[in-house]
Amino acid sequence: MLERVELAMPTLPTGTLLKTVAAPNQALSSLCAEVDPKDSNILQLAADLITTMHANKGCVGLAANQVGRAVRVFALDVSNHPKTTKSHGLFVLINPEIVSSSRNEKSREGCLSVPDFTGDVKRATQLTITGYLPGSDSQITIETQGFEAKAIGHEIDHLNGYLFLDRVAGAHAIFPRKRYL
Amino acid sequence: MTSYAITVFGTDRPGIVATITSTLAESGANIEDTSMTLLQGHFAMTLIAQIEIDAQALEAKLATALGEDLTVSVSKVRPDQTTGALGTSYVLTVQGGDKPGIVAAVTKIIAKHQGNITDLTTRLSQSLYLLVAEVSLPTGINLEAINSELVNVGKDFGIALHLTLVEEDVL
Numbered sequence: 001m002l003e004r005v006e007l008a009m010p011t012l013p014t015g016t017l018l019k020t021v022a023a024p025n026q027a028l029s030s031l032c033a034e035v036d037p038k039d040s041n042i043l044q045l046a047a048d049l050i051t052t053m054h055a056n057k058g059c060v061g062l063a064a065n066q067v068g069r070a071v072r073v074f075a076l077d078v079s080n081h082p083k084t085t086k087s088h089g090l091f092v093l094i095n096p097e098i099v100s101s102s103r104n105e106k107s108r109e110g111c112l113s114v115p116d117f118t119g120d121v122k123r124a125t126q127l128t129i130t131g132y133l134p135g136s137d138s139q140i141t142i143e144t145q146g147f148e149a150k151a152i153g154h155e156i157d158h159l160n161g162y163l164f165l166d167r168v169a170g171a172h173a174i175f176p177r178k179r180y181l
Numbered sequence: 182m183t184s185y186a187i188t189v190f191g192t193d194r195p196g197i198v199a200t201i202t203s204t205l206a207e208s209g210a211n212i213e214d215t216s217m218t219l220l221q222g223h224f225a226m227t228l229i230a231q232i233e234i235d236a237q238a239l240e241a242k243l244a245t246a247l248g249e250d251l252t253v254s255v256s257k258v259r260p261d262q263t264t265g266a267l268g269t270s271y272v273l274t275v276q277g278g279d280k281p282g283i284v285a286a287v288t289k290i291i292a293k294h295q296g297n298i299t300d301l302t303t304r305l306s307q308s309l310y311l312l313v314a315e316v317s318l319p320t321g322i323n324l325e326a327i328n329s330e331l332v333n334v335g336k337d338f339g340i341a342l343h344l345t346l347v348e349e350d351v352l
Contacts, residue, residue, distance in 0.1 A: 024278040116306035165276040171300035
């Protein structure tokens with residue numbers, strides 16, 4: 001049973017497809033900076049992240065440093081993923097902070113920025129975060145679980161300069177992959 | 182029965198493991214520990230097995246069964262090389278641009294602090310280099326000292342290094 005929660009995402013400008021970067025690009029190891037959620041450039045970036053995420057088949061999340069912008073912004077949409085149990089639909093979150101995380105579970109994940117590998121990583125499946133929607137200065141709280149929690153954990157890791165490769169469970173937890181599915 | 186280490190390396194194709202293990206079974210060998218992977222697409226396998234027949238005879242038998250594309254070696258090992266779980270287990274991850282000397286620089290620090298690498302994987306794909314090691318460090322070691330040395334190596338090579346405690350839940 002899929003639990004859906006709608007966030008008040010604003011109407012965004014038309015998005016442009018951006019070029020994504022792959023490891024070992026230094027942008028992916030950088031701590032991203034907080035930004036003003038009402039800045040028009042950030043609204044444009046939010047739209048561009050959504051367009052770029054949708055252009056990559058199977059991609060459920062995209063962080064700003066994956067398109068070479070070291071700012072704390074990510075796009076997410078797990079609503080069509082078969083593993084999703086709770087979804088906040090398509091949204092872009094700015095300056096996200098983890099309030100609480102628990103119930104770690106190990107699963108295999110990949111990343112648009114690491115096209116040749118997948119890895120087994122432990123992530124929280126119960127997650128509460130705060131952040132700002134594009135164009136808004138009201139902080140919102142998102143409580144989620146399961147696959148969406150893991151996906152958000154992956155994106156916030158990006159904004160802190162971490163890839164899943166930095167969190168793999170052991171020497172036999174990295175696997176070759178031919179392409180991004 | 183005597184313990185032997187059997188290593189097989191060469192061009193990968195379906196059926197290699199079946200051929201090796203069938204030959205060993207026919208020779209009355211008892212397989213103990215095994216590790217197998219593909220390294221840049223090459224088949225690489227090491228086994229420890231208890232064998233009754235002569236090592237040279239087994240090596241010849243395996244070589245014939247496997248063909249020219251695979252190199253086989255069989256050598257005697259002392260029966261029990263288990264060191265047991267000494268110290269505390271950590272996972273060391275390294276990722277970044279490929280440069281010669283990364284593995285040497287990182288493992289030198291581990292060795293200096295009497296750390297024992299118990300499992301190691303390195304992978305290269307295009308320009309991305311990965312290293313994941315399981316490291317047993319002596320209990321009570323100065324973790325901050327190791328971490329700061331690792332951070333310095335990371336800066337020198339422009340790579341990301343993380344040393345994480347392995348959580349073991351005994352259920």
